[in-house]
Amino acid sequence: MSNSGNTIKRSTGERIFRLGNHTFLTFLMIISFYPMLYVLFASFSDPWEIMKHRGLLFWPKGYSLASYKEVFKNRSIWTGLLTTVINLIGGTSINILLTLLGAYGLSRKGFLFRNTIMLGITFTMFFSGGMIPTFLVVKNLGLYDNRWSMILPTALSAWNLIILRTAMLQVPDSLEESALLDGANDFVILFRIMAPLVGATIAVLVLYYGVDHWNQWYQSLLYIQTRSKYPLQMIMREILVTNSQEQAVTTTETGTEPIQTTIKYATIMVGTVPILCVYPFLQRYFIKGVMVGAVKG
Amino acid sequence: MHGGTVGGQTCSSSHRIWRALSKDYKRYKYVYLMLIPVIAYYILFHYWPMYGAQIAFRDFNIRKGIYRSAWVGFKHFRAYFSSYYFWRLIRNTLLINIYSVVFSFPAPIILALLINEVDFLPFKKAVQTVTYIPHFISIVVICGMLKDFLSLDGLINEVIALFGGTRTAFLMYPQYFRTVYIASGIWQSVGWGSILYLSALTGIDEQLYEAARIDGAGKWRQTIHVTLPGILPTVVIMLIMRLGRMMSVGSEKILLLYNTNTLETADVISTFVYRKGILETNYSYSSAVSLFNSVVNFIMLISVNRLSRSLTETSLW
Numbered sequence: 152m153s154n155s156g157n158t159i160k161r162s163t164g165e166r167i168f169r170l171g172n173h174t175f176l177t178f179l180m181i182i183s184f185y186p187m188l189y190v191l192f193a194s195f196s197d198p199w200e201i202m203k204h205r206g207l208l209f210w211p212k213g214y215s216l217a218s219y220k221e222v223f224k225n226r227s228i229w230t231g232l233l234t235t236v237i238n239l240i241g242g243t244s245i246n247i248l249l250t251l252l253g254a255y256g257l258s259r260k261g262f263l264f265r266n267t268i269m270l271g272i273t274f275t276m277f278f279s280g281g282m283i284p285t286f287l288v289v290k291n292l293g294l295y296d297n298r299w300s301m302i303l304p305t306a307l308s309a310w311n312l313i314i315l316r317t318a319m320l321q322v323p324d325s326l327e328e329s330a331l332l333d334g335a336n337d338f339v340i341l342f343r344i345m346a347p348l349v350g351a352t353i354a355v356l357v358l359y360y361g362v363d364h365w366n367q368w369y370q371s372l373l374y375i376q377t378r379s380k381y382p383l384q385m386i387m388r389e390i391l392v393t394n395s396q397e398q399a400v401t402t403t404e405t406g407t408e409p410i411q412t413t414i415k416y417a418t419i420m421v422g423t424v425p426i427l428c429v430y431p432f433l434q435r436y437f438i439k440g441v442m443v444g445a446v447k448g
Numbered sequence: 449m450h451g452g453t454v455g456g457q458t459c460s461s462s463h464r465i466w467r468a469l470s471k472d473y474k475r476y477k478y479v480y481l482m483l484i485p486v487i488a489y490y491i492l493f494h495y496w497p498m499y500g501a502q503i504a505f506r507d508f509n510i511r512k513g514i515y516r517s518a519w520v521g522f523k524h525f526r527a528y529f530s531s532y533y534f535w536r537l538i539r540n541t542l543l544i545n546i547y548s549v550v551f552s553f554p555a556p557i558i559l560a561l562l563i564n565e566v567d568f569l570p571f572k573k574a575v576q577t578v579t580y581i582p583h584f585i586s587i588v589v590i591c592g593m594l595k596d597f598l599s600l601d602g603l604i605n606e607v608i609a610l611f612g613g614t615r616t617a618f619l620m621y622p623q624y625f626r627t628v629y630i631a632s633g634i635w636q637s638v639g640w641g642s643i644l645y646l647s648a649l650t651g652i653d654e655q656l657y658e659a660a661r662i663d664g665a666g667k668w669r670q671t672i673h674v675t676l677p678g679i680l681p682t683v684v685i686m687l688i689m690r691l692g693r694m695m696s697v698g699s700e701k702i703l704l705l706y707n708t709n710t711l712e713t714a715d716v717i718s719t720f721v722y723r724k725g726i727l728e729t730n731y732s733y734s735s736a737v738s739l740f741n742s743v744v745n746f747i748m749l750i751s752v753n754r755l756s757r758s759l760t761e762t763s764l765w
Contacts, residue, residue, distance in 0.1 A: 173571070205609075281721070336478050387592065412596070
């Protein structure tokens with residue numbers, strides 16, 4: 152506003168557009184975020200009051216921690232959380248190690264089978280054997296109902312491999328050549344020189360793989376039979392979607408019906424808050440990932 | 449680096465190949481060592497299943513396993529093509545995709561254009577941060593919230609009642625399923641999808657706008673003549689990838705949302721494959737359905753890519 156002399160005067164049409172645009176985007180922000188806020192308020196509400204309540208919520212109705220107590224009393228939530236954390240840490244480590252090895256190898260210029268291997272990997276992005284043949288392979292490998300079946304079948308993502316490979320291709324060849332002359336082998340070059348140089352991209356991939364492991368449920372649906380091996384999302388699926396009867400049994404003392412609903416809300420919060428907490432700090436890395444991905448590999 | 453080989457002409461061709469291989473091996477032996485686990489992964493979990501897809505042409509027998517079960521040719525494909533479900537699955541899969549191309553595809557482009565017009569930076573940042581959030585919520589939670597909000601006394605019906613409408617149990621009626629599926633999809637991904645287009649928008653040369661303004665173009669004409677052509681290559685690439693998937697709808701969200709009441713409009717090829725294969729253990733039939741679908745998808749991707757290359761000179765490869 153200080154240099155109003157320089158700014159071009161907005162026409163009436165532009166002013167109306169601007170007002171409409173800002174209103175619409177504000178509305179969009181509310182729609183994007185309000186459902187989570189509603190769940191948050193409802194989860195801290197008194198179950199009986201929520202049942203009687205009509206309309207929107209702008210604050211918890213009669214503050215109560217009863218739903219969270221019930222959620223944390225549920226042993227499955229804890230075993231599910233443990234499984235998810237194991238998958239997250241173990242799975243992401245394997246993901247990153249394989250992606251590093253693959254991206255480094257396939258970004259070396261000039262070795263004979265590079266393009267063949269690259270083509271073979273890219274092809275899998277567009278064509279797959281299908282759900283049942285993959286299921287049978289998992290079974291044949293003895294991974295059915297085995298915790299590894301939540302990690303190994305998705306040990307590597309071709310898309311992420313291409314993102315990291317693109318980053319590595321941008322590192323000047325001279326670094327590799329001088330390291331070779333100094334007697335370093337490829338493992339030393341990868342972990343001592345290359346990995347630190349593409350650190351920002353690796354951070355992005357850690358986030359992408361990590362979110363995938365946290366949200367994973369479908370692989371467990373296909374490959375895991377024993378309930379005690381279910382990850383958090385599968386337990387949440389029971390509570391939120393298939394309405395397992397177990398909840399009704401564990402909550403007889405507090406009164407079954409009303410708390411069912413608020414338990415759902417508390418469960419959603421437990422499953423979502425960890426991601427929402429890290430999100431603001433890591434947002435720029437997530438976005439960077441999209442940009443890197445946009446550069447065609 | 450490439451020292452000319454002495455007496456190269458006298459070498460037999462097999463000798464030359466051998467020498468190239470050994471030179472390659474000498475320099476890249478560790479690289480090959482690194483690639484072993486990567487290649488092993490792709491062979492085990494991608495190419496072995498492709499090889500195993502042959503059970504679509506066999507009658508799978510548990511005792512005999514995939515490779516000893518009897519060949520039956522196209523029996524399962526014929527059964528699928530002539531089944532009652534075939535057209536329903538094709539229709540549902542295609543309709544969800546068509547609605548998605550019509551509504552979900554342009555949504556992030558429009559959002560990016562709108563965000564791009566905001567000149568008050570903190571507001572712009574706030575809109576971006578907030579609209580990206582739903583992308584990170586797991587599909588299980590999204591569907592759990594949908595089930596709750598769309599129930600008779602759920603949030604959405606509360607809002608409808610607030611405006612004097614009648615409450616409807618949306619997820620119990622087949623006629624609402626696609627709307628729910630598409631609308632919730634837009635809600636979840638419109639913000640995240642706009643990132644790509646926003647980055648394309650920032651790549652447009654400011655001088656083009658300058659020139660347009662000098663020529664007397666207003667905001668609207670600038671959008672038509674500078675902004676849209678500027679992001680067109682990105683839009684085309686995204687559209688190719690989208691059209692290449694016209695015959696597939698992921699099963700995850702539908703499995704979580706549908707029920708026997710809505711099967712008529714909600715059942716798509718991938719959910720059918722899941723039910724036939726995993727729940728009914730009809731491995732051969734299920735594999736035939738998904739193999740047919742994979743082949744159709746692959747052909748579509750190639751043709752759309754070729755078409756785009758000749759029409760717009762933009763293509764995936």
